[in-house]
Amino acid sequence: MTHWPDDDVILYDGVCVFCSRWVRFVATRDVERRFRFTAIQSPYGTRLAQAFEIDPSDPDTNAVVHGGVAHFKSDAALIVLGSLPGWRWTRALFAVPKPLRDGVYTLVARNRYRIFGKYEECFVPDASMRARVME
Structure with missing residues (x-):
């Protein structure tokens, strides 16, 4: 496991429609406003991904x-x-055994653009979410 100084940060693929919907889903339900978000395409997100050995140009996972x-x-x-x-x-x-959970996760992650689509550029959060975005 890798340590990071900021807490409750969700790293996501900002051009992935499914991933961006995930962020909106979490933000809407996170009434305590605990989680913050960073797209892997942002400077902060890229540094975070590299620290976790995630390829920013071809991310295969989200992270929290x-x-x-x-x-x-x-x-x-x-x-x-x-x-x-x-x-x-x-x-x-x-x-549920982790290999089974991660197998399902990986299957969806590998096919996320084909199934859900891809934005031309990074998802831009609305004004209510902007304060929770780390760039």
Whole structure:
């Protein structure tokens, strides 16, 4: 696991339609405004990705820094979901073996552009989210 000084930061692919919807989903439900977001295409996101050995030009995972530790793939998604009101039940999915969870995650991640589409340029959050974006 990799440590990072900023906490509760979600690293995502800003040109991925699915990933950008994920960010909006989290932001809408994160009533405590705990999580902040950074696109892998931003200067901060690129530094974060490189620190985690994620290729910024071909990201294969999202990541979340939680408790000072970076989590990837299904662990990242479940940590975020499990922190949201009404979604804490998803913590039970940690009982599913990690290779199976990550296998499903990887299948979706590899096909995300084909299934969900891709923006021409990085997703720009609306004004209500802008204060939570780290660039």
